[in-house]
Amino acid sequence: MIQIHDLHASVGGKEILRGISLEIGPGQVHALMGPNGSGKSTLAQVLAGHPGYEVTSGTVTYRGKDLLEMEPEERAQAGVFLAFQYPVEIPGVSNAYFLRSAYNEIRKARGESEADPLEFLDIVEGRLKLVDLDDSMLNRSVNAGFSGGEKKRNEILQLAVLDPLLAILDETDSGLDIDALRTVADGVNKLRRKDNAFLVVTHYQRLLNYIVPDRVHVLVDGRIARSGGKELALELEERGYDWVTAEQGVGGQR
Amino acid sequence: MATIGSPPSKAWGGSADVSTAFAEQFGTTRPEGPAWLAAVRERAMASFQAAGFPTTKNEDWHFTNPSPIAEATFEPMRPPRGGLTTDHLTPWLFGETAWPRLVFVNGRFSPALSRVDVIDGITVMSLAVALREEPSLLERHLTRQADTEDPAQVFAAINTALMHDGAVIHVQKGVSAKAPIHLLFLSDADAAGGSSQPRVLIVAEPGSQATVIEQYAAVGGSRYLTNAVTEAWVGDGATLNHFRLQQEARDAFHVGTTVVRQERDSHFVSFSFATGADLSRINVYAGLHGPGCGATLNGLYMLGGSQHCDHQTRIVHFEPNCYSRELYKGVLDDASHGVFNGKVYVHPAAQKTDGKQTNNTLLLSERARIDTKPQLEIFADDVKCTHGATVGRIDETALFYMKSRGIPNNEARKLLTYAFAAEVLETIPIDALREGLERLTLERFTGTVNS
Numbered sequence A: 001m002i003q004i005h006d007l008h009a010s011v012g013g014k015e016i017l018r019g020i021s022l023e024i025g026p027g028q029v030h031a032l033m034g035p036n037g038s039g040k041s042t043l044a045q046v047l048a049g050h051p052g053y054e055v056t057s058g059t060v061t062y063r064g065k066d067l068l069e070m071e072p073e074e075r076a077q078a079g080v081f082l083a084f085q086y087p088v089e090i091p092g093v094s095n096a097y098f099l100r101s102a103y104n105e106i107r108k109a110r111g112e113s114e115a116d117p118l119e120f121l122d123i124v125e126g127r128l129k130l131v132d133l134d135d136s137m138l139n140r141s142v143n144a145g146f147s148g149g150e151k152k153r154n155e156i157l158q159l160a161v162l163d164p165l166l167a168i169l170d171e172t173d174s175g176l177d178i179d180a181l182r183t184v185a186d187g188v189n190k191l192r193r194k195d196n197a198f199l200v201v202t203h204y205q206r207l208l209n210y211i212v213p214d215r216v217h218v219l220v221d222g223r224i225a226r227s228g229g230k231e232l233a234l235e236l237e238e239r240g241y242d243w244v245t246a247e248q249g250v251g252g253q254r
Numbered sequence B: 001m002a003t004i005g006s007p008p009s010k011a012w013g014g015s016a017d018v019s020t021a022f023a024e025q026f027g028t029t030r031p032e033g034p035a036w037l038a039a040v041r042e043r044a045m046a047s048f049q050a051a052g053f054p055t056t057k058n059e060d061w062h063f064t065n066p067s068p069i070a071e072a073t074f075e076p077m078r079p080p081r082g083g084l085t086t087d088h089l090t091p092w093l094f095g096e097t098a099w100p101r102l103v104f105v106n107g108r109f110s111p112a113l114s115r116v117d118v119i120d121g122i123t124v125m126s127l128a129v130a131l132r133e134e135p136s137l138l139e140r141h142l143t144r145q146a147d148t149e150d151p152a153q154v155f156a157a158i159n160t161a162l163m164h165d166g167a168v169i170h171v172q173k174g175v176s177a178k179a180p181i182h183l184l185f186l187s188d189a190d191a192a193g194g195s196s197q198p199r200v201l202i203v204a205e206p207g208s209q210a211t212v213i214e215q216y217a218a219v220g221g222s223r224y225l226t227n228a229v230t231e232a233w234v235g236d237g238a239t240l241n242h243f244r245l246q247q248e249a250r251d252a253f254h255v256g257t258t259v260v261r262q263e264r265d266s267h268f269v270s271f272s273f274a275t276g277a278d279l280s281r282i283n284v285y286a287g288l289h290g291p292g293c294g295a296t297l298n299g300l301y302m303l304g305g306s307q308h309c310d311h312q313t314r315i316v317h318f319e320p321n322c323y324s325r326e327l328y329k330g331v332l333d334d335a336s337h338g339v340f341n342g343k344v345y346v347h348p349a350a351q352k353t354d355g356k357q358t359n360n361t362l363l364l365s366e367r368a369r370i371d372t373k374p375q376l377e378i379f380a381d382d383v384k385c386t387h388g389a390t391v392g393r394i395d396e397t398a399l400f401y402m403k404s405r406g407i408p409n410n411e412a413r414k415l416l417t418y419a420f421a422a423e424v425l426e427t428i429p430i431d432a433l434r435e436g437l438e439r440l441t442l443e444r445f446t447g448t449v450n451s
Helices: A040-048 A072-077 A095-109 A117-130 A135-139 A148-162 A178-191 A231-239 A242-248 B017-028 B035-051 B067-071 B086-092 B127-133 B135-141 B151-162 B396-403 B409-425 B431-446
Strands: A002-011 A014-024 A029-033 A054-062 A080-083 A090-094 A166-170 A197-201 A215-220 A223-228 B101-105 B122-126 B166-171 B181-187 B194-196 B199-204 B209-218 B225-234 B239-247 B253-262 B267-274 B279-288 B294-303 B308-317 B323-332 B337-346 B354-363 B369-378 B384-392
Touching: A002 A040, A014 A040, A014 A054, A014 A223, A029 A040, A029 A231, A040 A072, A040 A080, A040 A166, A040 A197, A072 A080, A072 A095, A072 B396, A080 A148, A090 A095, A090 B396, A090 B409, A095 A117, A095 A135, A095 A148, A095 B409, A117 A135, A117 A148, A117 A178, A148 A178, A166 A178, A215 A231, A215 A242, A223 A231, A223 A242, A231 A242, B017 B035, B017 B151, B035 B151, B067 B253, B086 B181, B086 B209, B101 B122, B101 B166, B122 B127, B127 B135, B127 B166, B127 B199, B135 B166, B135 B199, B151 B225, B151 B253, B166 B209, B181 B225, B199 B209, B199 B239, B209 B225, B225 B239, B225 B267, B239 B253, B239 B279, B253 B267, B267 B279, B267 B308, B279 B294, B294 B308, B294 B337, B294 B409, B294 B431, B308 B323, B308 B354, B323 B337, B323 B369, B323 B409, B337 B354, B337 B384, B354 B369, B354 B409, B369 B384, B396 B409, B409 B431
Parallel strands: A029 A197, A029 A215, A080 A166, A166 A197, B101 B181, B166 B199, B181 B209, B194 B225, B199 B225, B209 B239, B225 B253, B239 B267, B253 B279, B267 B294, B279 B308, B294 B323, B308 B337, B323 B354, B337 B369, B354 B384
Antiparallel strands: A002 A014, A002 A054, A215 A223, B122 B166
């Protein structure tokens, strides 16, 4: 699905990613963990094409194509989805219009016919239940006035509607109470298939109780310090991040 | 824009020479009316002639130079040759053919295009008819609100001197109008080179409620001047919603002044939508003369090309326990120029005033320009008043968010622009009107229809 090779990226001249290599295959869920400031969110944003980050070297191949050459909208149309850590409020654009525009752009890119408002409503109704959102939210502005939990659930709703091949969840668990966390995790689990993949970025292990990863990577100071199976997450929960940073000798200055 | 050809003769820079066209018109084709009105007209014309047109040295006209209007020496507007049918009205009716409406073409009332059934408790008639049939109402209210002495208000003075037609709406005590009353002022191709002076009077008696949509539009573009004045009196406990749509021809000039006097516990809700004209100036003045009043002044201006649109608003709190809310938004493209000059005065007696004033403008082009001047003048010590203005470009964070969902850059930009404008349109409580203006706005930026 995606091969990241020796990826370096910086913001404002400061290097944040310092040589990341990672490969995710179809049907897999990878967790990316690490202390604050280790570069987890930066990697997520770089993969989505945020213009604020400069990729200085390395390659990212997504389904055989050079991902870094693609515009953010082209990446989305090709099946890459980023669930934002801080979903953006867009007063004045309804969720329904926003989602349908995105859905139809992606359909268009795949050479499929666009859905009219009624067809689209059918599609959304089914997905709303998945994340326990009320259809009244469709007429509200995108994320405007939403609670933290509603915003995160809205991200997963978008994920469910847009049906990406590679979904990156950037700290989707932060700020969620345990019930909301379970709802979000259940939603994601129902969307797992043989032909799609997830990269779950999280600071805490608890989300991984519900979304069980195939692989866990620990990011420290812009590099992957350790990779392992799901048990690595439990070990981190128990021992904290310090032992990884100490072991790798990369220092915990960040 | 034309250059100023006349020598600066008056001390403050007024140019008397170019005012002669209106003065000649006043001398030769003096409108009819009762004796009291004739005297008012004389005084208004005299104050205009004494002042001349303002220049940018006048503080109220600092960002808008009216000399292109002065230079153009407009003739009285020619009557339409006819040929307009109700089909021509369709674009302007918001799909609501059942609303009572008065239609004016080139400043003249058109009974054939109008539709006024008898409405219980509400009088809707043309000014000419009202002068005959409602003389005492007009003597009480007509020309009582608009200031014609202030040199900054010469356009109101010109209207007062030369007004010949318009609309009068009288809502009886305790009566609630069921549908909006639609006043449609159209100019056709025969309007070229002419000026019209529409006058609207709205009297909302105590406890009444009414909604008036005052719309200025063109069928076929040409260069003309609309110089409109609307006066409203809102009695104790009454509510007046006033929607003003300036959609004139792109070559036209438009000056409009709305002056409202609010009595105790009354509410006035104003919306100014402006997308038309080459040069326009829109004044909205609300005086809160009783305690417990609320005034809401919202607006949206969307300009392109070399359009210039200046909004001047004034909210005057005379009495305690009143609130005012103001939100004006602008979207400026190309080399357009927007002006927002909003004043809120709080008199010493107006304790517990709660005022909020906001002007936000989105600039879509490097060459677009906004001059914004929100002003608070507070002379009471126990009030809560805030004001603020923002000028910005498209929010890059939101843009990235949309693109990350697959929406292409151009579409995302247009949608965000629409969204910026839609925030203020959402305040319009009349579904047909709100949806109509939303559609216009969306088409302007995306060429598609929202649903």
